[in-house]
Amino acid sequence: MKYLTPGPVQLPKQVVEAIARQPPFHRTEEFAEVFREVIEKLMSIYSATPVIIPGTGTLAVDVMVHNYVDPGDNVIVVVGGEFGERLVEAVEARGGVVHKIEWSYGEAPPPDVLEDMIKKVGEVRAVAVVHNETSTGTTNRFIERYQDIAESHGATLLVDSVSIFPAEVFKKKVDVIATASQKAFISPPGAAILYLSKEPTAKMPVPPSMNLKKFLQFLKKWETPYTPPINVVYGLNAALDYILGMGIEKYHEIHRERAEYLYSGVRLEPIAKKPFRSYTVTAFYTERAREVIAELKKHGYVIAGGMGKLRDRLIRIGVMGEISFEDLRTVVEVVNSYVD
Incomplete structure (x- = not known):
């Protein structure tokens, strides 16, 4: 079949072979070296700090929201399908106040619509948007312009890019990107991947398993604070070789x-x-x-x-x-x- x-997608043979192994203890030099390779390869695809957390795309989005939104914050969410609605749920679960930009399926709101909404709401902590709406096969190609607008108003741009990154990569800096291993990274499910161009800003405590500040501390020594998805990391390493080998x-x-x-x-x-x-x-x-x-x-x-x-x-x-x-x-x- x-x-x-x-x-999940059809995996290249070398990725399947890479995951079929006895997982090593994650506090060893052997695994730290593989983890370092993966992080450096992720950085060669997009110039931001990558973080790997056990989980899938949904967790990556939840982690993103919890680390950049506090309860009571105004958050503008662009909604054009099922995953836009899930983004709303993630913000509401954190206690953020959602202001929706609802748009027709199959399209994306032009940047001036976002600008107008920010001016209408006033003080906005974050703008959250789905890059590729998986439920409708729709890509929002205004993301980099949204970034400029959000930044000009002191807001953080949070991007769910789970079902397209790195098959379509931004050319400019985007504050926070959430993605995962099992789609365009052609690896098994199990690794939530975030790219950070901005330090986490949430003041309210974040659950330890989702705390990006802790993951960033451990990243300095090529480790994770908790057991990573070891075999998925091996598969991701092989997948990144495949992607970068192609260019x-x-x-x-x-x-x-x-x-x-x-x-x-x-x-x-x-x-x-x-x-x-x-x-x-x-x-x-x-x-x-x-x-x-x-x-x-x-x-x-x-x-x-x-x-x-x-x-x-x-x-x-x-x-x-x-x-x-x-x-x-x-x-x-x-x-x-x-x-x-």
Whole structure:
């Protein structure tokens, strides 16, 4: 079975081999050296401080919010799908006061909308936004402009980039990025990854397992305060060699080419408008989602259905991981056989 899902994704052989080992004790020079390699490779992809915490993308987002938001803070959250709503839940769980910018599925609010909302709210502690809305296959490509606006108003920009980073990387500094191992990092689930361009600012205590200040202290000696996801780190190390060996620009390009192949070949309407179409997770409207998913499974492929109110109204096809254009051709043919 091959997985063309939003994640976990189809792993390269060398990543699978890397995780199939007896985990060493994490307080050894052996593991510290591997951990150092991973951190340095992560930094070579994006120039910010990477932190690895046991968990997946949801935890990465929760950690981000808890370390930069205090109860009572005004937080603007951009919502355009299921994961935008989850971002709202994360802020509310921390006690932040949410001010939503709700936007049409398949698009993203222009920067001036954010500027106007900040002026309307007044004192804003943070702006939280999903970079790639996994539920609709929509990428917000205004993030760097949001950063400029947030910074000009003294707010921190918090970005959920779980389902796209590093298949699409920012060229400028972004305050905080939350991502994870099991999607475009082509590794197994288990490592929540954060990139920090700004020190944690929360004054209220943060649970020890989520305390970024503690993780940053241990990072100085290539360690983590608690047991890390050891085998996932080994897998991530192999995956980073794969990505960097290809070159990050080529890595971006191959995802774009795969996605464009689906957008041009599938005879269904994508949810995302053209400027906002994701290059990692494609999403198409269809009333025959369950049939398409079942038929593809017979051909050896697993894709995803919709989420929330779109559960039975769309299919989602991921293009991350070890997949070929032959795989994509088969998927396109099967999907199109269900188009009237």
